[in-house]
Structure formats: C-alpha cells, structure tokens
Amino acid sequence: QVQLQQSGPGLVKPSQTLSLTCAISGDSVSSNRATWNWIRQSPARGLEWLGRTYYRSKWYNDYAESVKSRITIDPDTSKNQFSLHLTSVTPEDTAVYYCARVRNWGAFDYWGQGTLVTVSS
C-alpha cells in the first residue's frame, strides 16, 4: 500500500519560499511507472496542478506556466521523498497543498494528507 506523508510549515511570510516535503512509502520516487506531483486547492483557483518530477533513465520535471518561474520540485532518492519549493510567495499562494502519485501517466491514485499553507506576515 502506497502512502504519502507531507511535512512542512503552515505559515510563510510574503516574499519568502514555501517548502513542503512528501515522504513515500510503498513505492519508489525512482519508479519508472509513476510520476510525483504537487497540486494545490484554493477557493479562487480550485484544484490546480503545479508540477511533477519523474525518472525515466534520467530525471525530468514539468511545471505549470502559472508558477514556472518560481517553482522547483526535487526528488531525494536517499530518503525516498520529493519536495516542493515555491519562491517569492504572495497571499495568492495561500492554499491547501497536496502531493500525489500518478501511475502510468494516468490518474492521481494516491494523495498526501494535504497541508494548509497560509501566506501572511
């Protein structure tokens, strides 16, 4: 059974960097049959896919255009986890953030528990 456990702060100051980590059990971040994603949900933007990392002989990343200049998603094979870093945050980045696995390019089949991140001074 795959489990995704999120960790990270729930409060970030404007202009700072939002960082969250998703620890994987029951699968490998280096799996060649999965991608590892970050998604957020806010009243204004609904469910918004932010980006993904995946391994297919080498590491790849894809990011949403809306955050492309500010986002990095990093795999950590030694800890079997992946992280989200979103720089220069504003109150508009306030949302519940989820990590999720996609199997075989298809559906988000496993999700983290969600982390409410509030951007406020």
Next chain:
Amino acid sequence: DIQMTQSPSSLSASVGDRVTITCLASQDISNHLNWYQHKPGKAPELLIYDASNLETGVPSRFSGSGSGTDFTFIISSLQPEDIATYYCQQYDNLPLTFGGGTKVEI
C-alpha cells in the same frame, strides 16, 4: 490549456436518487479523463479512471462514460456517505487540469 467545464456546480438529491454530472473538455481528450470524490478535510479519492474504469475498492454505484469532449459521471443510487464534491480531471495534455467541481448535497 485544456479547459474542463463541469455541470452542474451543485445539486441536491435524495437518498436513492440517480445523480448525473457532466464534464466537457475544450478539445478532444480521447478517454484521458478521471473522476474524484473530495470530502472536506480529506484528500481527493480516485473513483473512475480512463473515463469508465472503476478504481479497485470503489462501490459499483459509481460509473463513468464518454470519450472525446463529453463525459458523464453517475451515482446510480445516492447514499448519505456520497455527500462530497466531485471533480473531473484530464491527463491528455499538460498542464493537467481539473473541472470546477460539483457539490452534491442531500
């Protein structure tokens, strides 16, 4: 980006009722469409993948159909535990995009 338009945005039905939700894609996405159930305070749960396949462990009262641009999600007999918001999601093209959601109430 592929826009996913769900309707209705909310509905109220009685226990035992048949509930139908539609999802319209802004371009042809073949069967690259998934449906999720989202309850407050919990992570979304995958119900239907590839437009019509029931995820393991999901009750058979849930079903999906469609291809191309028009998709339908059905709850054949609404149960109290089905109160949630339902989302469609396409994976035909990046960015992966979701519909706006349908809130189902009793």
